[in-house]
Amino acid sequence: MTRKVLASAALIAVTALTATGCTGAAAPKGETATAAADPGSVSGTITVLTHRTDLVQNGTMKKYAAAFNKIYPDVTVKFEGITDYEGEVKIRMNTENYGDVLMIPNTIAKKDYPSFFASLGSSTELSEKYRFTGNTTVDGKVYGLATVGNANGFVYNKAVWKKAGITDWPTSPQEFLTDLKAIKAKTGAVPYYTNFKDQWPLTAGTASIGSVSCDAEANDKLATSTAPWAEGSDLNVIDSLLYDVVHDKLTEKDPTTTNWENSKGLIARGEIATMQLGSWAITQMQDAAETAGTNPDDIGFLPFPAQKDGKFCAITSSDYQQAVSLHSEHKPAARAWIDWFTEKSGFARNEGSIPTAKSGALPDTLKPFEDNGVTLLEQSQAKSAQVNAIDNAAEIGLAKPDYRQKLVDMARGVQSGSLKDYFAELDEKWSEAEKTTGS
């Protein structure tokens, strides 16, 4: 008996020791994926990991690859669409096999970028040409280029808002609430849809940090803030608005069984008036309107209802960034794909999003923003590493749905607690974590 126990203990100890070797895959840090001068000299087969399974399935990505091959005939591009992108790629990154080009998963800490990705060049050089390079800059080097950028605000059905007699954009949270009440009273539509069940749509509020204070560095300031939810702060205003909307029963009847795919059709048919989302959603809703046989032009985009000095501010932030794997055997080909995709593919235009290249024009979907003088601010990510570290240590999850789900539950009255106490609790967790992470 004792011999058996000893043997199995030894076995466990040995496996534990050998297992430690698995995680620390040593790789040549600091390699650069340089762009080749002559397209004809680039060759090889590259695999692109992408979260856009829809574009892989309907053949759109193949068309991009075909266009790419006109310039780079010797490169074969393969796509791997992954549904649970974050979860799956994070685990695959423990090996050396995570494609040649991939979208940087959100869970990867910024300081680890150099051990997973090849650098694309210096930030001084690239930031002149491209937007959103700050997101992936570590020690002056850029590790990923954004596929596209998005403005943050609310997608709304213009026809429904008009039917309720509202023509101007609400300029304050109070006005936003009044407008939603008018929609509830005068139309049959659900004024606001939370998409509570699908969780991620609730994180849209976090992307708007900065739109209240009209400050591109608002997100960076969280790194040194001891009370991010203090009265009048961005998070306070954004989350209070969500609370009030739910509390005043201006949302769908049962948030726990919402359905994202359905919601597209609902807003297209005018059964939902408003949803908080990024500008990337506009084209999807317009497609839904076409399918439903309603007018795609009815789908519009609102800035966050807050003004500074009489002007709206909308925060733009980067979508997934493409990076070259440090273990790629065809780095020039991978780099060529990223450069081409960012600059020449026309992806941003097709998606109705903000192009990463600074030379690119704003999409039609954001034309109303330009016309109405909305200030577009690029969210600074200089301190995002510290902010994320505090966020994780505090287990709040600014970009995760849980804390807003609890907020919605409290607003609906199914979980006890007042908003003020909840904000105080969040503030305390945040400042506590800030001390321990030592930033």
Next chain:
Amino acid sequence: MTHTAHTPTTRVAKESTAPRTAPRKTAKSPRPRRGVLRRATPWLFLLVPLALLITFTYVPVANMIYYSFTDWDGVSPEIHVVGTDNYTELFTRPELFRVFLVSFYYLAASVVQIVIALYFATVLSFNLRLRNLFKGILFFPYLINGVAIGFVFLYFFQDGGTLDSVLSWFGAGTDHAWLGDPTSANVSLAGVSVWRFTGLNFVLFLGAIQSIPGELYEAAELDGATRWHQFRYLIVPSIRPVISLSVILAVSGSLSVFEIPYIMTGGATGTTTFVIQTVKLAFQFNKTGLASAAAVVLLLIILLITWIQRRLVPDEKVDLV
């Protein structure tokens, strides 16, 4: 050539001259070989399952135990051993254990589940028309993938979904949001888990009941025992080991509920279980070390409860005769 020709005779001669020693010798010399082979045979058969067991169970568990002593974030190449810090943190944060209260819903549900399964197993063990059809119907839910069940029941509970429309046919239509508040949501989810696992308990009970020899029923009937008496004094005592196994499975199952609430509510509205919380620690907040410690603690809790249960209700040998 000559040698070969001679051998038969020499062998015969040997056998005839030494009839006593020869068989002994032949028996003795192959014995060690056959003995080694005989001893090795079970291991050879076990080789594949053992390899699989070690690769897919013990190595991951050993890894998890190792991670629980580190501050690993799940992906970073940097990994520091921090000793028992994770365990200290775990036990100094009582709110991490509050989620076990949710398990009581599932524990209560498993009582219901065992009773239902026992009832149907008993009824269907007697001769009944369409017996096999009913067996199939009862076992069927267990065969469906948990994720699929989650989606099916999401439509079932949704506002104006299957449950609401069925209720309204009977004039009992309510406006109740089934997953809307913590109590209702947990009861609904526990109900789904009863629906899913009753089949498994049912099959376990049925198998045990069918192994009771038929003469015993006959004898009982001759003695004038009713169906209830047969159940109480014949069936229950003979399937006691299976019942106690079911209880152990029920307790450990209720402590580690995951699939159904994770798919249906994602742990929102007070439906977070310990495992969901652990998954969120590991994959949302990148605290793989802390999450591994939580998983180890859950394992220890389940082992402890099982041990206590075996102490309280020892597994007696069933002897009906």
